[in-house]
Amino acid sequence: MSDKLETIRAAARDHARDVIAPNVDAWNAERASPRAASDQAGAVGLTGLYAPEEWGGQGLPLSEGIQVDEQLGTGDGAYAFALSMHNICTFAGCGYGTDAFKEKWVNDLTSGRKLANFALTEPQPGSDPMKMYTRATINGDGTWTISGAKAWVSLATEADIYFTVVKTSDTPGHKDMAMIAIPADAPGLRFGPLYDTPSCTFLPMSEMYLDEVFVSEDNIILPIGQGLQGSLMAIDIARVSIASGCCGLMQAALDTALAYSKTRKMFGGKNLELDGIQWMLGEVATDLEASKLLYRKAAEALGTPEGPLLAAHAKRFVPDAAVKAANTCTQLIGGIGLLQPYGLDRLSRLAQMLRIVDGTTEVSRVVIGRALQRRAAGLPDIPVPKGYGEITEDDAMIAAE
Numbered sequence: 001m002s003d004k005l006e007t008i009r010a011a012a013r014d015h016a017r018d019v020i021a022p023n024v025d026a027w028n029a030e031r032a033s034p035r036a037a038s039d040q041a042g043a044v045g046l047t048g049l050y051a052p053e054e055w056g057g058q059g060l061p062l063s064e065g066i067q068v069d070e071q072l073g074t075g076d077g078a079y080a081f082a083l084s085m086h087n088i089c090t091f092a093g094c095g096y097g098t099d100a101f102k103e104k105w106v107n108d109l110t111s112g113r114k115l116a117n118f119a120l121t122e123p124q125p126g127s128d129p130m131k132m133y134t135r136a137t138i139n140g141d142g143t144w145t146i147s148g149a150k151a152w153v154s155l156a157t158e159a160d161i162y163f164t165v166v167k168t169s170d171t172p173g174h175k176d177m178a179m180i181a182i183p184a185d186a187p188g189l190r191f192g193p194l195y196d197t198p199s200c201t202f203l204p205m206s207e208m209y210l211d212e213v214f215v216s217e218d219n220i221i222l223p224i225g226q227g228l229q230g231s232l233m234a235i236d237i238a239r240v241s242i243a244s245g246c247c248g249l250m251q252a253a254l255d256t257a258l259a260y261s262k263t264r265k266m267f268g269g270k271n272l273e274l275d276g277i278q279w280m281l282g283e284v285a286t287d288l289e290a291s292k293l294l295y296r297k298a299a300e301a302l303g304t305p306e307g308p309l310l311a312a313h314a315k316r317f318v319p320d321a322a323v324k325a326a327n328t329c330t331q332l333i334g335g336i337g338l339l340q341p342y343g344l345d346r347l348s349r350l351a352q353m354l355r356i357v358d359g360t361t362e363v364s365r366v367v368i369g370r371a372l373q374r375r376a377a378g379l380p381d382i383p384v385p386k387g388y389g390e391i392t393e394d395d396a397m398i399a400a401e
Contacts, residue, residue, distance in 0.1 A: 042112015
């Protein structure tokens with residue numbers, strides 16, 4: 001691990017311990033987005049992880065920067081998720097934005113003075129972006145007029161700019177898709193009622209409505225024809241980031257159970273001295289170590305042909321392991337684990353949420369299944385016994401002759 005990575009990981013760890021963990025229950029109770037906390041995150045370099053140093057970022061590769069989400073996840077998985085999406089958008093703006101966009105926005109994004117988020121999902125098609133309804137018309141002066149709706153937009157009403165995927169024609173397919181950054185104060189942009197999300201009421205999420213929103217061509221992030229490909233890359237990064245944050249969540253659940261069971265006295269000794277308790281916690285610990293290895297391997301593969309598959313493996317396995325860990329640790333300490341001050345009920349709900357966002361575990365299974373089909377196609381056939389009375393294709397051909 002490089003000194004720079006260790007320094008930024010330590011900053012994230014301190015931020016989780018000193019800023020997120022002591023305040024997250026109050027944020028949820030107040031249903032208020034913690035903008036002061038994200039300002040503090042920006043002050044210690046957590047809002048420009050992948051951005052070049054010349055633009056005020058940390059210049060970390062994806063394989064390293066994603067580890068920061070693990071540290072933030074020990075404080076709160078939803079907070080880690082929101083900050084990871086900001087970092088992904090900032091990465092896209094630095095790498096693919098126009099010079100005019102960079103000059104106007106990037107320094108504010110890397111410093112955390114302004115926040116960004118991603119808008120792809122729509123109310124009806126959900127995980128099927130090929131059915132996108134949001135349309136952009138390109139005007140004679142180069143400006144874009146955008147109308148449509150997006151769903152499950154994080155940092156709704158709170159972000160300063162939204163990296164939005166649109167279609168530019170009614171032609172089926174993805175060749176007309178593009179990504180454009182829409183400022184929050186653009187006339188015609190509005191948000192619906194905030195979703196009631198019990199696991200993270202401090203994180204504003206809602207539908208976003210676009211009614212003939214005019215946007216400068218300076219804000220084009222990915223031109224026509226590259227919108228879907230770039231979006232899928234962003235989703236792969238997000239899936240691995242979520243897996244990283246889930247590892248932090250698992251660590252928080254495990255530490256809570258350890259701290260409780262080492263002092264609780266039952267059956268003539270401490271809980272942690274009982275074999276059954278050790279076995280339960282040992283299984284959580286093994287799943288945690290396996291999850292870390294998997295998400296880090298997936299992070300190293302991002303941007304390569306193996307990236308989407310490994311991201312799917314990480315998104316399929318790690319959030320499921322986080323749900324299991326939170327539930328196991330709750331079960332281990334008994335009824336008191338249901339009480340709000342211990343935080344395990346919140347972790348259980350967060351883990352379930354993280355199984356769904358940016359592609360459900362079932363979508364990941366589809367990606368994995370298709371990869372298995374491709375692998376099977378290249379393997380030599382193994383003879384399979386015929387069933388009684390079964391006629392194979394070869395038998396049918398011979399009979400026909």
